[in-house]
Amino acid sequence: MKSLDDCRVAIDKLDSQMLDLLNERMRVVHRVGEIKKESGGAIYRPEREKAIIDRLEAQSKEKGGLLNKSAIAAIFLEIFAVSRNLEKPELIAYLGPEGTFTHQAAESRFGAMSDYLSLGSINAVFKTLEAKRAKFGVVPIENSKDGIVGETLDLLAKSSVKIVAELYMPIHMSFVTKAKKLSDIKRIYSKDKGFGQCREFLSEHGLVNVELIPVDSTAKAAILASQDESAAAICSHIAAKLYSVPTMFENIEDEHDSSTRFVILSDFKNAISGDDKTSILVKLEDAKEAGSLVHFLKDFDDENINLSKIESRPSKGNAGFGYWFYIDFYGHVDEAHIQKVLAKHDAEVTWLGSYVKGEDEV
Numbered sequence: 001m002k003s004l005d006d007c008r009v010a011i012d013k014l015d016s017q018m019l020d021l022l023n024e025r026m027r028v029v030h031r032v033g034e035i036k037k038e039s040g041g042a043i044y045r046p047e048r049e050k051a052i053i054d055r056l057e058a059q060s061k062e063k064g065g066l067l068n069k070s071a072i073a074a075i076f077l078e079i080f081a082v083s084r085n086l087e088k089p090e091l092i093a094y095l096g097p098e099g100t101f102t103h104q105a106a107e108s109r110f111g112a113m114s115d116y117l118s119l120g121s122i123n124a125v126f127k128t129l130e131a132k133r134a135k136f137g138v139v140p141i142e143n144s145k146d147g148i149v150g151e152t153l154d155l156l157a158k159s160s161v162k163i164v165a166e167l168y169m170p171i172h173m174s175f176v177t178k179a180k181k182l183s184d185i186k187r188i189y190s191k192d193k194g195f196g197q198c199r200e201f202l203s204e205h206g207l208v209n210v211e212l213i214p215v216d217s218t219a220k221a222a223i224l225a226s227q228d229e230s231a232a233a234i235c236s237h238i239a240a241k242l243y244s245v246p247t248m249f250e251n252i253e254d255e256h257d258s259s260t261r262f263v264i265l266s267d268f269k270n271a272i273s274g275d276d277k278t279s280i281l282v283k284l285e286d287a288k289e290a291g292s293l294v295h296f297l298k299d300f301d302d303e304n305i306n307l308s309k310i311e312s313r314p315s316k317g318n319a320g321f322g323y324w325f326y327i328d329f330y331g332h333v334d335e336a337h338i339q340k341v342l343a344k345h346d347a348e349v350t351w352l353g354s355y356v357k358g359e360d361e362v
């Protein structure tokens, strides 16, 4: 049996080996960066990152390793982020302020080392990308409980910016405070939705008579709680960490299965990964005729293309009532059967991006 000291000696040796291997990996990555610079290729290649994680998961399973897929993804997504920074540092704009769930989503993909730009609105994220002031943008597109984020869809319809990746993040609320015990808490800050999602928690813990103060964001709630020892905040894990407010309770939301889908925006087209999703916008020319949407969708069905989402939006600017549709389906725009359908509807369809299908949990 190894003693604690023996274990620590073994860990130190393994860490040194890992560091040497990581440095060797970074030298290869540096060369990849040079090749991409010569060819003008995109630095971020989500389909390649997915292939690496899938391969390592299979290897870990086969060899009976202790690391499961999410552990492997957590470690390697950080390595990829550091690698991309070495190839070329690129700025990531997100819907802020710092410490929001969008910030948490951005960090889960781009790591702790990247340069981030927190912006005040979804519109500002699109504008910043259009002006090439940032390479990537991260915005929410839908929530499993609240539905679609209309502003994101409307901006996708108007902008040249493309979706290059998606990710789903479970939304968990933390109860954070500098107070020593619950009875010391006189006020709680959160977004109004934050209170709504944690009603049961508040009543079970006798907090209904405490003053509930709604503020603009859960991040702001964390800041306020960091300045007042008789206050608490209901906020994200990242906000608590960022503003150094101790967590008293985690996962305090009434329903634990709420998740938000975020999209990563940029200006390039991904290669086919074999497990892709595509988003399009459809403005049907004969929209006023009965059955036009059915005919359109029948072409997808004929090619065995499965839809994962269809959402209608009022088209602003037209006289009277006009509609367009936002559609997500499985497959990549460069696959032949998809090309066939899209070519038939060339004038009616705007391609918004093809990207690796996200998994429900990152």
Ligand SMILES: C=C(O[C@@H]1C=C(C(=O)O)C=C[C@H]1O)C(=O)O
Residues within 6 Å of the ligand: 029, 032, 043, 044, 045, 046, 048, 049, 052, 079, 080, 081, 083, 084, 087
């Ligand atoms: C190194 C590359 O660039 C990026 C970094 C990757 C990595 O660290 O393995 C993988 C894909 C890209 O996002 C590459 O394209 O191979």
